[in-house]
Amino acid sequence: MHELSVMAYMLESVEAHAQRIGAKKVLAINLVIGERASIIDDSILFYFDALTPGTVAEGAQLNVRRTCMQFHCAACDDDYTPSGSDFRCPRCHTVGQVTDDGSELLIESMEIET
Numbered sequence: 001m002h003e004l005s006v007m008a009y010m011l012e013s014v015e016a017h018a019q020r021i022g023a024k025k026v027l028a029i030n031l032v033i034g035e036r037a038s039i040i041d042d043s044i045l046f047y048f049d050a051l052t053p054g055t056v057a058e059g060a061q062l063n064v065r066r067t068c069m070q071f072h073c074a075a076c077d078d079d080y081t082p083s084g085s086d087f088r089c090p091r092c093h094t095v096g097q098v099t100d101d102g103s104e105l106l107i108e109s110m111e112i113e114t
């Protein structure tokens with residue numbers, strides 16, 4: 001049921017934003033979800049369809065962009081995406097600094113009709 005509360009919160013933000021900018025209709029919502037946010041796309045879409053009828057977001061397209069964990073290796077001065085649970089730098093095998101923990105969940109942008 002985690003996705004339900006997430007979706008309800010998202011739609012609240014979308015509606016508040018749409019109202020603020022005077023949008024009549026929301027055409028598309030672009031979400032960013034980190035790979036570690038433990039959100040299942042199918043559930044998100046299911047609740048989106050269940051919750052949007054009668055709102056400004058009814059019939060809107062929901063786009064989900066998944067982001068990965070990101071590390072920065074100081075030795076190589078480079079960013080890398082770890083594979084699986086191996087968080088080491090693929091070049092020098094030291095564990096770098098986490099620059100993105102892959103747990104974000106946000107509305108990147110939305111397309112509206114005024």
Ligand SMILES: [Zn+2]
Pocket residue numbers: 073074075076077089090091092093094
């Ligand atoms: Zn390295």
